[in-house]
Amino acid sequence: MPMSDILTHVDAGVMTLTFNRLEKKNSITSAMYGVMADALAQASADAAVRVVVIQGHESIFSAGNDIGDFLNQAPSTQDSPVFRFLRGIASFEKPLIAAVAGPAVGIGTTLLLHCDLVYAGDNAAFSMPFVNLGLCPEAASSLLVPQMMGYHRAAEALLMGEPFFAEAALEVGLVNRVVPPTEVNGHAQAQAKKMAAKPLSALIETKRLMKGEQTPAVLARMGEEGKSFGRMLREPAAREAFGAFMEKRKPDFSKI
Numbered sequence: 233m234p235m236s237d238i239l240t241h242v243d244a245g246v247m248t249l250t251f252n253r254l255e256k257k258n259s260i261t262s263a264m265y266g267v268m269a270d271a272l273a274q275a276s277a278d279a280a281v282r283v284v285v286i287q288g289h290e291s292i293f294s295a296g297n298d299i300g301d302f303l304n305q306a307p308s309t310q311d312s313p314v315f316r317f318l319r320g321i322a323s324f325e326k327p328l329i330a331a332v333a334g335p336a337v338g339i340g341t342t343l344l345l346h347c348d349l350v351y352a353g354d355n356a357a358f359s360m361p362f363v364n365l366g367l368c369p370e371a372a373s374s375l376l377v378p379q380m381m382g383y384h385r386a387a388e389a390l391l392m393g394e395p396f397f398a399e400a401a402l403e404v405g406l407v408n409r410v411v412p413p414t415e416v417n418g419h420a421q422a423q424a425k426k427m428a429a430k431p432l433s434a435l436i437e438t439k440r441l442m443k444g445e446q447t448p449a450v451l452a453r454m455g456e457e458g459k460s461f462g463r464m465l466r467e468p469a470a471r472e473a474f475g476a477f478m479e480k481r482k483p484d485f486s487k488i
């Protein structure tokens with residue numbers, strides 16, 4: 233992968249990971265998950281990093297998992313880069329901040345469930361279209377989305393795969409603040425710098441106390457979802473959905 237598909241930058245205690253694959257709508261390849269998982273491990277070990285920001289472009293955060301990768305090198309074990317990345321964000325002990333503008337599809341939305349602060353552009357569109365792809369939720373979204381927005385709204389998002397937008401995300405508490413798309417990355421950076429000036433031990437302990445009890449349940453759910461997701465990636469519904477996307481046609485599930 234071109235190293236530049238994920239830009240990594242450290243400044244004033246803040247590590248920033250930027251999706252930089254605009255020509256493919258910032259969809260995420262296995263190699264990109266690997267880079268992000270390694271960066272999180274490095275951020276965790278490096279006392280000079282206090283806060284991590286994940287951001288995309290003002291026109292798109294991420295189109296989710298690279299569908300070509302799903303077809304050609306679907307994750308098969310819990311050591312796969314995507315699962316390493318997911319466990320990394322779910323157990324990351326320092327603050328994580330996300331800046332989202334434009335579409336955030338699939339893991340582009342579910343990774344936000346593991347961020348402490350989320351800022352959104354008013355063009356943000358969140359979607360978890362797993363069912364439409366013959367798949368099931370990942371990133372513990374089957375646990376965290378109903379908890380966050382209540383069962384019925386979660387069913388619209390996860391069973392219908394319906395998108396929801398910045399204001400709704402603000403209302404359900406997925407997002408802290410909505411700003412113009414051109415300002416979202418800058419706002420997240422400013423908040424990250426403010427947070428990085430606070431005592432790291434107090435940040436870590438506060439996050440641990442807020443999250444601590446639930447983290448094992450989150451990791452267990454990720455593992456359970458991962459097993460189903462890995463199996464479903466290879467089944468006919470998903471193969472039809474991915475084939476249709478690559479061939480730019482509508483999927484036909486009538487015989488499946």
Ligand code: COA
Binds near residue numbers: 256296298339365
């Ligand atoms: N994986 C691989 N390639 C992707 C991709 C993905 N998830 N999302 C977009 N791309 C590629 C397209 O194939 C296209 O490539 P091409 O120029 O070589 O044909 C390019 O990115 C531009 O995408 P396009 O669909 O033309 O852009 P758009 O602005 O019309 O739509 C999205 C943007 C994000 C709404 C749309 O691309 C989309 O729905 N992507 C798939 C999202 C998805 O289902 N992700 C998996 C979730 S689990």
